[in-house]
Amino acid sequence: MAGTKGLEGIVATESSISSIIDDQLTYVGYSIDDLAENSSFEEVIFLLWNKRLPKLDELQNFKKDLANNMELPKEVIDHLKSYDLNSVHPMAALRTSVSMLGLYDEEADEMEEEANRRKAVRLQAKLPAVVAAFARIRQGDKPVSPRKDLSFAANFLYMLNGKEAEDIEVEAINKALILHADHELNASTFTARVCVATLSDIYSGITSAIGALKGPLHGGANERVMKMLTEIGEPENAIDYIEQKLANKEKIMGMGHRVYRQGDPRAKHLRKMSEHLTHLTGQSKWYDMSVKIENYMKEEKGLPANVDFYSASVYHSLGIDHDLFTPIFAVSRVSGWLAHILEQYENNRLIRPRAEYVGPKKQVYVSVDNR
Numbered sequence: 384m385a386g387t388k389g390l391e392g393i394v395a396t397e398s399s400i401s402s403i404i405d406d407q408l409t410y411v412g413y414s415i416d417d418l419a420e421n422s423s424f425e426e427v428i429f430l431l432w433n434k435r436l437p438k439l440d441e442l443q444n445f446k447k448d449l450a451n452n453m454e455l456p457k458e459v460i461d462h463l464k465s466y467d468l469n470s471v472h473p474m475a476a477l478r479t480s481v482s483m484l485g486l487y488d489e490e491a492d493e494m495e496e497e498a499n500r501r502k503a504v505r506l507q508a509k510l511p512a513v514v515a516a517f518a519r520i521r522q523g524d525k526p527v528s529p530r531k532d533l534s535f536a537a538n539f540l541y542m543l544n545g546k547e548a549e550d551i552e553v554e555a556i557n558k559a560l561i562l563h564a565d566h567e568l569n570a571s572t573f574t575a576r577v578c579v580a581t582l583s584d585i586y587s588g589i590t591s592a593i594g595a596l597k598g599p600l601h602g603g604a605n606e607r608v609m610k611m612l613t614e615i616g617e618p619e620n621a622i623d624y625i626e627q628k629l630a631n632k633e634k635i636m637g638m639g640h641r642v643y644r645q646g647d648p649r650a651k652h653l654r655k656m657s658e659h660l661t662h663l664t665g666q667s668k669w670y671d672m673s674v675k676i677e678n679y680m681k682e683e684k685g686l687p688a689n690v691d692f693y694s695a696s697v698y699h700s701l702g703i704d705h706d707l708f709t710p711i712f713a714v715s716r717v718s719g720w721l722a723h724i725l726e727q728y729e730n731n732r733l734i735r736p737r738a739e740y741v742g743p744k745k746q747v748y749v750s751v752d753n754r
């Protein structure tokens with residue numbers, strides 16, 4: 384029984400949600416490029432959960448359904464207020480809040496498909512509200528209730544900033560949410576599927592997925608990209624900094640990918656957004672620095688930028704706190720996790736691989752007094 388470290392190349396399930404073939408990403412067969420340019424995040428969620436695009440009335444109803452379910456239980460807000468706000472990372476707050484939301488959902492342990500779909504709407508709707516409420520509470524502001532007339536992306540920015548966002552900001556967040564929505568069997572999605580394949584509930588699945596996304600080798604990389612750019616400071620310092628990191632055998636955040644070899648098809652959209660938004664806000668040095676790093680890593684190491692690389696300068700140019708970057712990833716990716724959880728329940732079998740035992744064998748037990 385030979386092991387494959389990190390399960391590289393192992394096909395662990397069938398799925399008809401998203402695919403990566405020849406470095407191209409599709410959601411239910413629709414190119415990510417078309418969706419990023421033309422769609423809304425709500426339409427993409429509907430697509431992932433129903434495996435078809437909505438008709439106009441279905442989309443309108445779905446949008447309403449999401450907006451109607453964004454309000455948080457008072458207990459969750461009170462709980463957020465009780466944290467040590469200087470030390471708690473918003474991903475930890477989100478993980479705990481999602482678990483807590485399960486306590487206030489009467490259908491939490493209901494396993495019928497319709498109940499799971501209702502919970503999916505509630506979870507999708509409430510994640511942005513948790514992220515925004517946490518961000519506001521820690522800066523001493525009151526959480527802002529969602530508005531029923533705003534799109535998902537606009538509502539998130541409204542709840543975060545306490546005022547209506549500019550169109551260009553809404554467009555940027557809408558596109559970023561679309562680009563992060565699903566990605567085949569990435570680590571957090573696999574985590575969610577493993578969890579619910581025990582027939583555990585949907586809140587447990589999403590809570591565990593948030594834990595997996597938080598790590599720096601996965602979604603947590605976007606916050607670290609901005610930390611790196613900040614340390615570099617100016618574009619002319621970029622190459623020396625990167626060479627030093629590589630000489631110390633440190634990884635460059637936002638670079639490389641387990642599946643993509645030529646490049647991540649989402650990065651070009653984020654690169655374009657970064658160029659546009661950083662120029663518009665007079666912060667083009669973040670874009671210039673990022674391009675230098677990307678080119679160097681591609682030429683010298685054969686490692687292309689991944690989705691986390693340019694999302695950092697995009698969110699920074701929108702004035703978003705750096706530790707909210709990964710929570711925003713979760714606000715998007717919860718749509719994919721939920722799609723995969725629904726698909727897993729539909730045709731479930733416990734996920735339980737084997738480990739190749741490499742430890743000592745045939746040991747003789749000696750009682751504690753004689754060791």
Ligand SMILES: CC(=O)SCCNC(=O)CCNC(=O)[C@H](O)C(C)(C)COP(=O)(O)OP(=O)(O)OC[C@H]1O[C@@H](n2cnc3c(N)ncnc32)[C@H](O)[C@@H]1OP(=O)(O)O
Pocket residue numbers: 389599600601602604633634635636637638639640641642686689690691
């Ligand atoms: C949304 C997402 O999750 S996208 C990924 C976000 N994560 C990051 O950006 C973190 C930085 N990147 C990485 O750590 C990796 O590229 C991963 C985790 C994304 C993929 O990793 P794996 O497929 O497991 O590749 P692995 O880590 O084994 O690396 C293979 C080789 O490339 C090198 N390498 C891979 N990524 C990087 C990097 N970002 N910087 C420097 N070297 C790298 C490794 O050091 C290793 O070199 P070696 O063979 O000489 O030891």
Ligand SMILES: O=C([O-])CC(=O)C(=O)O
Pocket residue numbers: 565566568569570601641642689690
């Ligand atoms: O697929 C992966 O391994 C990581 C990734 O890019 C994602 O989750 O979007």
